Amino acid sequence: MYVAVKGGEQAIDNAHRLLAETRRGDPGEPDIGVAQIEQQLGLGVDRVMTEGALYDRELAALAVKQAQGDLVEAIFLLRAFRTTLPRFGNTRPIDTDTMIIRRRISATFKDLPGGQVLGPTYDYTHRLIDFSLQAADGKPPRVAIADADAGAPGSMPRIAEILSTDGMIAAEPTHAQEAPVGDLTREPLHLPASRDVRLQNLVRGDEGFLLALAYSLQRGFGAAHHPFLGEIRLGEVTVVIEPAELDFEIAIGEITVTECVMLNRFNGSAETPPGFLQGYGLTFGHCERKAMAMAMMDRALRWRETGEIPSHPSQQDEFVLYHSDNVEASGFLQHLKLPHYVDFQSERVLLRRLQAEYAAKTTNQDDPNPEARSGD
Amino acid sequence: MIVTAAENVLPGFNEPTIDAQRVFRSVLEAMAHPGRILTVPADRVTAPAGLSPAAAAVGLTLLDNETMVWTDLPAASPALAWLRFHCGCPFSADPGQAAFGLIAAPDAGLDLDRFFPGTDEAPEAAATLFVEVDTLQAGKGLRLSGPGIDGLQTLQVRGLPEDFWPVRQRICRSHPLGLDILLVCGDLLAGLPRTTIVNG
Amino acid sequence: MTIASNTPMTRKEWIQVLARADCRDLEAACRQIAPLPPYRFIRRPETGMVMVRARAGGVGRPFNMGEATLTRCSLQLDGGPSGTAYILGRNPRHAELAALVDALLQDPSRGAELMASVIAPLVSKLRSQRQSQAQKTAATKVEFFTMARGE
Numbered sequence: 001m002y003v004a005v006k007g008g009e010q011a012i013d014n015a016h017r018l019l020a021e022t023r024r025g026d027p028g029e030p031d032i033g034v035a036q037i038e039q040q041l042g043l044g045v046d047r048v049m050t051e052g053a054l055y056d057r058e059l060a061a062l063a064v065k066q067a068q069g070d071l072v073e074a075i076f077l078l079r080a081f082r083t084t085l086p087r088f089g090n091t092r093p094i095d096t097d098t099m100i101i102r103r104r105i106s107a108t109f110k111d112l113p114g115g116q117v118l119g120p121t122y123d124y125t126h127r128l129i130d131f132s133l134q135a136a137d138g139k140p141p142r143v144a145i146a147d148a149d150a151g152a153p154g155s156m157p158r159i160a161e162i163l164s165t166d167g168m169i170a171a172e173p174t175h176a177q178e179a180p181v182g183d184l185t186r187e188p189l190h191l192p193a194s195r196d197v198r199l200q201n202l203v204r205g206d207e208g209f210l211l212a213l214a215y216s217l218q219r220g221f222g223a224a225h226h227p228f229l230g231e232i233r234l235g236e237v238t239v240v241i242e243p244a245e246l247d248f249e250i251a252i253g254e255i256t257v258t259e260c261v262m263l264n265r266f267n268g269s270a271e272t273p274p275g276f277l278q279g280y281g282l283t284f285g286h287c288e289r290k291a292m293a294m295a296m297m298d299r300a301l302r303w304r305e306t307g308e309i310p311s312h313p314s315q316q317d318e319f320v321l322y323h324s325d326n327v328e329a330s331g332f333l334q335h336l337k338l339p340h341y342v343d344f345q346s347e348r349v350l351l352r353r354l355q356a357e358y359a360a361k362t363t364n365q366d367d368p369n370p371e372a373r374s375g376d
Numbered sequence: 377m378i379v380t381a382a383e384n385v386l387p388g389f390n391e392p393t394i395d396a397q398r399v400f401r402s403v404l405e406a407m408a409h410p411g412r413i414l415t416v417p418a419d420r421v422t423a424p425a426g427l428s429p430a431a432a433a434v435g436l437t438l439l440d441n442e443t444m445v446w447t448d449l450p451a452a453s454p455a456l457a458w459l460r461f462h463c464g465c466p467f468s469a470d471p472g473q474a475a476f477g478l479i480a481a482p483d484a485g486l487d488l489d490r491f492f493p494g495t496d497e498a499p500e501a502a503a504t505l506f507v508e509v510d511t512l513q514a515g516k517g518l519r520l521s522g523p524g525i526d527g528l529q530t531l532q533v534r535g536l537p538e539d540f541w542p543v544r545q546r547i548c549r550s551h552p553l554g555l556d557i558l559l560v561c562g563d564l565l566a567g568l569p570r571t572t573i574v575n576g
Numbered sequence: 577m578t579i580a581s582n583t584p585m586t587r588k589e590w591i592q593v594l595a596r597a598d599c600r601d602l603e604a605a606c607r608q609i610a611p612l613p614p615y616r617f618i619r620r621p622e623t624g625m626v627m628v629r630a631r632a633g634g635v636g637r638p639f640n641m642g643e644a645t646l647t648r649c650s651l652q653l654d655g656g657p658s659g660t661a662y663i664l665g666r667n668p669r670h671a672e673l674a675a676l677v678d679a680l681l682q683d684p685s686r687g688a689e690l691m692a693s694v695i696a697p698l699v700s701k702l703r704s705q706r707q708s709q710a711q712k713t714a715a716t717k718v719e720f721f722t723m724a725r726g727e
Contacts, residue, residue, distance in 0.1 A: 172636030
């Protein structure tokens with residue numbers, strides 16, 4: 001039970017002013033621009049867009065600035081902002097086959113058709129602090145440029161396409177176009193959740209939570225077999241809509257996405273032959289760790305299709321899906337800062353009674369050694 | 377799909393946010409005080425042929441691309457093109473699928489039984505109907521009572537089919553199921569929520 | 577975005593170019609078309625969202641990924657054609673200018689001229705950005721070799 005409290009307006013107002021000053025920091029330092037955050041803290045911005053479930057780099061960068069770099073707070077700000085906007089409709093499903101690829105790697109086939117491009121990656125860096133960044137001289141770094149004729153990458157078929165030709169992987173179940181698509185921003189989560197709803201939940205889900213769960217799967221709490229990274233793709237996909245007033249669909253621009261396919265073996269059941277089953281990860285912007293964790297979790301939650309027995313928290317949709325959202329989780333946790341004076345008072349009253357009862361019981365039992373117990 | 381050439385479409389609200397808020401307020405008032413006649417602030421929208429200013433303003437305010445609409449407006453009417461353009465709402469041929477019904481000519485065979493009255497689990501899923509009537513006046517005529525009415529509210533309505541009131545009464549008797557109705561005429565609006573008891 | 581260079585551009589194609597253009601370039605291009613003809617809004621620039629859909633596994637069941645901000649605008653030249661714009665993001669000026677240029681391009685008396693003065697430079701800028709990106713990416717193409725153990 002919450003009991004309303006009054007007062008404190010002036011103190012709250014002053015606290016917010018102090019926050020603004022703290023956020024600004026030393027006024028002798030230049031104010032950080034939203035464009036700078038967007039450009040130079042881009043991976044943080046990408047995470048905020050993905051988990052905030054709103055693609056708008058500038059807005060996400062502003063939220064990061066307002067939240068002093070607290071990404072979960074920034075995600076909350078973005079989620080709150082989106083509720084003020086009308087929704088004009090849905091896009092055609094984005095086609096990641098036609099992605100303008102900036103990075104594409106596979107850990108399963110070294111010579112996969114289309115080849116591998118590393119793109120901008122932290123992989124193979126030595127994780128040594130680079131002090132040259134501290135003495136920024138403003139010069140743009142030099143980048144290697146391939147010949148113009150090497151520019152256009154060839155076709156890059158999906159890993160599932162390659163595997164399906166030799167019957168190693170089950171095709172993605174497709175549904176009729178008309179099948180309604182679940183939407184967590186409109187309908188609350190119902191269990192068991194269908195895969196469309198699970199995927200939406202996982203895209204919005206907290207990276208840290210999904211990472212930890214995926215890690216637990218790997219360490220033996222759920223994944224019976226080794227997961228393999230089929231493919232990661234980073235690049236731009238075209239957003240296509242069909243406005244009511246035009247008799248044709250139009251592409252309105254590109255958004256950056258990261259896509260990940262994970263493969264896990266299953267040994268077959270009475271109905272299903274053995275094979276690989278894929279997990280799918282997809283994020284706005286460049287969120288590679290998140291996309292991988294999401295793909296692991298998507299695969300883990302597909303046990304109903306394979307007849308696997310779920311035996312760990314990471315495989316239970318209720319446990320995973322209800323706890324993945326960091327805006328909900330953070331709100332529920334942080335509400336504990338609100339006044340609970342009456343709750344706590346009643347807790348103390350109850351405890352006093354229990355202690356009295358306990359004391360009465362121990363006295364009646366005529367404990368031979370009361371001194372030794374009191375230290376519990 | 378019917379293509380809506382934008383050049384044949386009249387503008388919608390001048391200030392979408394503010395105008396929609398004003399109209400929404402009048403719809404709230406109308407539903408909170410059944411039978412009370414309100415003037416919709418519809419002066420800032422030019423209604424297309426086939427829609428009263430009140431229906432046009434309420435349509436712009438309540439309909440969007442996620443509300444399924446059933447209407448008796450002819451498929452080629454400018455009003456339909458206008459709603460499609462500004463609200464982006466999908467239209468259903470089956471009234472039972474519609475969240476909103478827009479009835480321009482109720483005396484031409486309006487069948488209330490075909491609309492969805494909700495379920496016991498989700499009574500809020502019932503359809504809301506905008507019904508264009510010929511006249512809407514206070515004073516002698518129907519006697520309305522129920523929640524939102526202090527004692528008795530009177531209302532004169534012309535342009536509804538004869539069986540409208542008995543059928544509505546039968547549907548709304550399965551409370552909490554029922555239909556919520558907004559009667560519109562010119563720039564006037566009166567609410568008729570499912571809880572209102574109407575006596576001839 | 578694929579743009580055939582020798583066939584005349586369709587309305588769909590130029591709408592797509594205008595949506596992707598940098599607003600500053602559009603602004604500069606529109607300054608060249610002075611005086612701009614009078615027009616009225618059918619739908620003032622309006623910012624909302626569109627739900628971005630994707631498919632499980634890239635090919636399977638559709639799901640809702642998250643929304644993207646979107647700004648749209650419709651206007652009509654006085655006694656002339658109407659123009660429409662849908663752009664990603666929240667720039668009302670971009671939507672207005674894109675809708676205006678869309679309307680002007682449908683005017684047979686000035687379409688061809690605008691195609692050359694406005695659309696063509698936008699297309700070539702988008703092309704060269706894409707080309708430069710592709711070359712930088714291609715420089716990171718990698719060949720891994722499997723080492724035999726115990727040799």
